[in-house]
Amino acid sequence: MPQVTDHGGGVRSIEVPIPDNPLGNTLVYVVDTDRGPVLIDTGWDDPASWDALTEGLTACGTAVAEIHGVVITHHHPDHHGLSAKVREASDAWVAMHAADIAIVRRTRETRPGRWFTYMADKLTAAGAPEEHVAPLRTARSRLPGLTPALPDREIVPGELLDLAGRRLRAVWTPGHTPGHVCLHLEERHPAQLPGNGRLFSGDHLLPRITPHIGLYEDPDDDSEPDPLGDYLDSLERIGSLEPAEVLPAHLHAFTDAPSRVRELLDHHEERLTGLLTLLSTPLTVWQVARRMEWNRPWADIPYGSRNIAVSEAEAHLRRLVKLGRAEQVPGSDPVTYTVV
Numbered sequence: 001m002p003q004v005t006d007h008g009g010g011v012r013s014i015e016v017p018i019p020d021n022p023l024g025n026t027l028v029y030v031v032d033t034d035r036g037p038v039l040i041d042t043g044w045d046d047p048a049s050w051d052a053l054t055e056g057l058t059a060c061g062t063a064v065a066e067i068h069g070v071v072i073t074h075h076h077p078d079h080h081g082l083s084a085k086v087r088e089a090s091d092a093w094v095a096m097h098a099a100d101i102a103i104v105r106r107t108r109e110t111r112p113g114r115w116f117t118y119m120a121d122k123l124t125a126a127g128a129p130e131e132h133v134a135p136l137r138t139a140r141s142r143l144p145g146l147t148p149a150l151p152d153r154e155i156v157p158g159e160l161l162d163l164a165g166r167r168l169r170a171v172w173t174p175g176h177t178p179g180h181v182c183l184h185l186e187e188r189h190p191a192q193l194p195g196n197g198r199l200f201s202g203d204h205l206l207p208r209i210t211p212h213i214g215l216y217e218d219p220d221d222d223s224e225p226d227p228l229g230d231y232l233d234s235l236e237r238i239g240s241l242e243p244a245e246v247l248p249a250h251l252h253a254f255t256d257a258p259s260r261v262r263e264l265l266d267h268h269e270e271r272l273t274g275l276l277t278l279l280s281t282p283l284t285v286w287q288v289a290r291r292m293e294w295n296r297p298w299a300d301i302p303y304g305s306r307n308i309a310v311s312e313a314e315a316h317l318r319r320l321v322k323l324g325r326a327e328q329v330p331g332s333d334p335v336t337y338t339v340v
Contacts, residue, residue, distance in 0.1 A: 002052040004059045007247065008190030010166075011198070014056030016043030018078045023250050026078045028053060029200060030060050031185075034164035036068030039092075040183060040200050041249055045081035045148075053082060067092045071161060071168075072151065073202030074180040075100040079249060084149035095153035095161070097172065100179030103218075104148050110219065112139075118219040119307070126310050127284025127334040135303070155181055173204045173238060175231020176211045180204055182238060193255065195244025204231075205238055205246055207254045210267060214311030215318075228319040232268060235261045268316075272325070275316055282329050282336035289313035 003015040010032035015025040029040040037060075043049045054064050067090040072080050075096065083094045096104070107115075120136040155161065157172035167186040174180055183200040203211040213228050239261035246260070247253050254260065271292075278291050289310045290298050301309060317337050320326035329336045 001059060002056040004056050007198075007253065009187065011185075011247070012060050013247070014053060014060070016049050016052045016056070016082075017046075018044050019046050019048065021078070023078075025052075025250070027247070027249050027251075028056070029247060030057065030062070031163070031166065031168070033068060033166050036066055037062050038069045038071060038163055039067055039086065040071050041073055041079040041202070042070060042082035042086055044078045045085070050082060050085060053086075064089045066090065069153075069163070070094045071155070071183065072096040072100070073183070073200065073204075073249060074177040075103050075148065076177065076203070077148065079202070080104070080148050083151070087149060093153050094149055094151040095155050096151040097155045097157070097170075097179030097181050099174070100177055101151050101154065103178070104150055106218065106220075107148070108150065114219055118217070122217075123286075123307065123310065125285075125334055126289075126314060127286035127336075128310065129286075132303075132306070157181065171199075171237065171241070173202075173231075173234035175213055175227055175234050176203045178216050178225070178227075178230075180234075184241060184243065189244040193244040195255075195257075196242050198245045198247055199238070199241065199243040199257065201238070201246050201248045203249055204234065205257065205260060205264075206248045207246075207251050207260065209251070210264060212308055212312060213268075213315050214308060215315055217311075224318065226315075226318055226322050228268065228315045229322060232265060235264055272316060272320055272323075275320060276325060276339050279320075279326055279337055279339040282332065282338040284334050284336050285310055285314045285317060286334075288317060288337070 005013045012030045013027045016028050017025045026043045028043050031038045043053055057064055067086055069092050070083050070086055087094055116136045116139045120133050123133050155170045157170050161168045169184045169186055171182045171184055173182050182204050185198040187197050213231050216225050239258045243257050245253055245255050246257050325340055326337050327340050329338055
């Protein structure tokens with residue numbers, strides 16, 4: 001049986017496994033409402049994950065057929081993956097922020113070959129060696145998350161969601177994705193903990209680990225967003241809410257959100273400062289990624305995770321450029337960055 005935790009006040013969580021992922025699982029929250037249970041996220045689209053979700057709902061005293069609605073914090077497959085199956089089994093509505101709905105629509109409509117070509121070109125421009133890029137040039141299978149359910153409701157930041165008998169307000173927190181939302185349950189904490197209700201934080205605010213902050217991938221968009229800047233601004237907004245408890249999508253619930261926000265702000269400032277030291281010599285994005293500190297040596301990082309690391313390195317470099325602390329070296333190909 002999957003691990004089910006009762007958080008009190010009509011809120012429970014189910015640990016839904018993520019296949020072949022060190023995170024282990026996604027915490028799917030079941031929120032009681034006057035019209036039936038509502039899920040916050042659903043977990044990865046995998047048979048074992050589906051079994052864990054349905055068995056967990058049974059342990060919660062309900063069933064997938066009774067689900068009234070699904071609120072998705074962001075479009076990643078470990079959160080949105082099972083939405084289609086839940087909707088098919090229950091006729092539940094599925095809600096997401098408009099920016100991430102646009103991503104879901106685009107990924108459903110874009111041919112897999114277009115994505116692989118785009119990724120290969122991005123890595124080449126980042127200075128990745130040909131032996132790393134080559135597998136993408138011949139890849140044919142679809143990537144996970146390219147055929148997710150298209151949501152039928154839009155989450156509007158600042159507004160209460162239509163949950164009968166509950167006060168759940170959407171807080172837009174871009175950074176991890178363009179449309180990531182946290183969900184503020186504006187109700188007294190069931191254990192009377194001091195603070196302002198509870199916060200379903202998705203991947204925005206996690207204990208012990210930092211969420212991936214990479215580039216917002218879009219083959220048809222040449223703009224240069226600043227996801228790290230978005231994330232840092234979003235952290236400040238969440239810290240000011242001062243919730244009594246944070247219910248994240250991974251690991252475990254925790255208190256003292258302002259302290260965790262400060263730790264994350266300090267972490268990214270230290271990382272940016274460390275990059276400036278590296279950039280005393282011009283480096284490509286790939287070279288920066290290889291030199292950055294990760295949770296394991298570069299040689300031990302799997303292929304797909306290296307691509308994620310390169311994206312995160314470029315997001316940090318883009319932030320330094322926007323702050324005027326670094327710049328691209330004119331005429332370099334692939335582009336190199338240096339300290340100003």
